[in-house]
Amino acid sequence: MSPCLRRLPAFLSSLLTALLGALIAAVPMAALAGVAPSLPTSMTAASPVAPGPREAANLTAELVAMNRWATPGSTTVVALRQQIAPGWHTYWRNPGDSGGPTSLNWTLPSGVTASDIIWPLPERQNLGPLLNYGYSSEVWLPVLIAIPAAAPPGRTLRIQARADLFVCSDELCIPVSLDLALDLPVAEGTAPEARPHGPRITRVLAGAPRPGPLEARLTRAGETLTLSVAGGPLAGAKAVWFYPFVQGALDHAASQPAVAGPQGLSLTLKPGRRFDPAVPLEGVLATDAGAWQIRAEPGPALAGSAGGPALRPQETATVPPASPGLILKATLFALLGGLILNLMPCVFPVLAMKAAALAGGTHAPAEARRDGLAYMLGVLVSFLALAGALLALRAGGEAIGWGFQLQVPAVTATLALVMLAVGLNLSGLYRSGSGLQALGGRVRGGGAFLTGVLAVIVAAPCTAPFMAFALGAALTLPAVAALAVFAALGIGFALPFLAVSLSPALLRRLPRPGPWMLNLQRLLALPMYATALWLAWVFSRQSALAGVGLLALAALALTVALVLWGRRQTLDPPGTDRSVPLAAPLVAALSALVLTGLAARIAPPQVEAAALDARAWSPAAVEAALAAGRPVLVNLTADWCVTCKFNEATALETAPVRAALDRTGAAYLVGDWTRRDAAIAAELERHSRSGVPLYLVHTPGRTEPELLPQLLTPAIVARALDRAAADASSAR
Incomplete structure (x- = not known):
């Protein structure tokens, strides 16, 4: 062994000592910088209106939030909840032959805006020769509240409204005015949790006419x-x-x-x-x-x-029935979407993992079948786990969709380190199993199972053709039927690998194991490093520079831990070199864990301006542009969606699209779903989508926009804008 290699363990131990010193110094600095959440304080002056329910004639009303807190630059949902005494009712936006609708006059902090009421379908109330439209018993009237990007985390927004309404019976009608308030904390670093009313508000939004x-x-x-x-x-x-x-x-x-x-x-x-x-x-x-x-x-x-x-x-609003035909169609579309998902740009790193599994696996038919089935099992378990979490969170009131896990900074940071660890394993700096054999599943299929899990981790944020309908339908189906749709998606995704493993003819065409596998193993580490860098970039969009720095330190600590562990694995017998004590890699790994936790709690910076002179998407911005007679190009995207970034680089950010925007005078609106946003989630659901990307072209005078494909070309976008401009011109 060369002198340099003999000194390597001592050098890494010294590096670890310095790293731990930096960590000890960083913890109090992070606390002083506001990493730990502070107690909420109001952004506005004290108000005589206290939060909570208010009682009036035969009515109790209050403002309730769908989530426990809001994040800067997001849109959250606040609802006016009315509990109405038996025999009494309030009114819809059109009250019918008598009465009057509920109106809300908002008093909001600077920069905060409120949408119109999103009206649920009313009851028809017969009063002799008259007919009214209204609500009885209990009703939620949701409103979208836009939080400014400048809202400081750790503060509380005092949301106030004067509610004017009529509370009526068959014989008497009483006008009521109530001053209501709600304290809405602003926080960063974690996803908003659902309040107790969240599930009901979510159901009202899902069933509201659109x-x-x-x-x-x-x-x-x-x-x-x-x-x-x-x-x-x-x-x-x-x-x-x-x-x-x-x-x-x-x-x-x-x-x-x-x-x-x-x-x-x-x-x-x-x-x-x-x-x-x-x-x-x-x-x-x-x-x-x-x-x-x-x-x-x-x-x-x-x-x-x-x-x-x-x-x-028809007496009341209904949700589309979970008919056998709908379930069958959604399942078939999910199967096709899973197959096509293998070809989407965001899944390119997964192809390297599959290539590693195929190249490193045995060609013995029995073992190949085992590997293929283990890979499919890993895919199915991962898809169903994500689907179960998605369905549970949505039932709890969360406005989320497919790819929701990458909206959480802690998950993004952790996955970046996982991909780094996979790359270091492929580079030979430590052993997990035995290099390619671990990924290929030589040990009872465990590596092939792991390959399936990692494949889903990278592929989950993406959507492919046919997936949009399937996932949108799944989120309206009962839980068992929805999980069946997600299982079909996983089967479609795993099917190509499984087909190869079950086909002796295809297996015979694969090259035999040999020394070339070591070079291939080193080469396949590169996509893993690229994926780790991509996840780190996504994390940088969810955090501040200090958070990125802490993540870099965590990556360094993890690398030190794995290199030291690899050094112990190469000793004969293992662990006999006293210069690499067992505690060293364990302490380094613990340091990486602590640093990752600190990094995930750093608040993000202000949102940067989008390209193409874009403005932030909101329903109000769409309506304003349409009212001015301008077509509207909507891009609902996220930084963790590689398909979105691929489309932006190859289609949206090109000269033909810029020229089409100038030629048609169209407005370009971008909705950023990198972090949770209830308004974007509602818009996705409105178009039967569960995730990004979503591209819409609105035409003045038309109620429905044109939906563009999930894979764009400049010609597709330019033609859609030209059609919208021509239709708007002819309508005038």
Whole structure:
């Protein structure tokens, strides 16, 4: 052994001592820098309105938050909860023939904004010859609250609102005004936890009427109106009711005879005292398949909207049923999506792990089958574990989607170190099993199982074609059916590797093990290092410079620990060199763990401006641009989504798209889902997506945007913008 190598253990021990000294010094500095959370203090002056419920005539009302705290630059959800005494009711946005809607007049800290109320579908309340739309017993009226990026963590936002509403019975109506308040802490470093009301608010948001892929026309013949609606979601509808937005536009108490057609349905309506034939009729179409906001332009009835059986009146909003056909379709789409997921840009590092498993594995048919099945088992266990966590968190009120784990800085930092450890193993600095044999599964399939787990870790943030529908549907299905869909996704993802391992003909084509495997092993370490750097970059977007520095120290401590451990493994017999005591790698590994925990608690910096002169996405920003007659290109993305970054580099950030934006005058809005954001999660769910990327092109005058593919080209984006501009111009 050369003198340099003999001195290596002593050098690393000295390095470890210095590193521990730096750690000891860093801990109090991190505390002084505000790493530990401080007690919340109000951002606003003291207010006489205290948080909590307020009681009025036959009503108790309060402001409740979906999550226990908010993060800077995010959108959270606050709801007005009304507990209404038996025999009394409040009203929808259109109260019907009497009463008045609930209104909220907000008093908010500087920079905080509130959306309009997201109205759940109302009940129909018959009062003799009158018909009202309202709520009884208990209702949640959600509102999106935008938190400014400059909101300092550790503070508490005092959210106040004056609620004006009518509380009525069949004989008496009482106007009520209540001053309500809610203290909403601002925190960083961890994902917001759901409050007790979170699950119910989530269900209200999921079931609220939303713009849908429906076309509507309103035809008048004397005192009769025919509302014809066509679109895929209406197929097989058995019940329907139309709720107009404008009070008095229709005779609310009149019946609404309806018939089905091969492509939609038709309702017969009676105009009200405020009906204007020159104005489109807007409202909510509720069926047993769901509820959608529609805008019916005056014109001839749509083809295929009549001629079928009569429909019954729909009483309440319903969630699309978990029919066997829907479950089967979602499962098949998940299987196809899992297959295609192997080809997505974000999964390229996984290909290296699979290549390692194939190259290092045995060619004996029995052992190859074992490896293939162990790999599939690792994939399935990991997919189902992530799916179970996702479903449980959403049931607990979290506004999250696929890839949610990389929205947590601690998870991102930990995965970066895991990938670093895999790379060091492939580089031969220590042994976990025996290099490629560990990944290939020579020891009872354990390595192949680990390969499946690591593959899912890297692939989970991605979505592929067919996955969007499958995952979106899975999140509306019962838990058992949803897990079956996720299992199909895992089977599709693991199927190519399994097919090779089960095919003797393909196995015979693989090269035999030999000295070339050592060089391949060193080469395959490079994608692992690249993945670790990518995860570190994602972490840098979730943390500040101090957090990145602590993560770098953690990576150094982990490297020292593994190198020292590798040194002990090479001794004969193992561990006989006293210059490398067992405590050294253990203390270094503990140092890495502590540093990682400290790094994950550092607050992130201010959000940087996006490229292409983009503005932050919000529903209000979309509406403002459309009101100005501008098309809108929406990019819902995340820094941990490699497919998103691939599209931005190869399509969105190109000269043809820049020219199309200039040519059409379109607004470019970017929604960043790197950290949790309830508004973005709601928008993804609105378009039946469970994760990013999502690309939309909105056209002025149209209720529904065009959805672009998940893999973009400059031509696809430019053509969509040109179509939107042409349609907007012709509509004028």
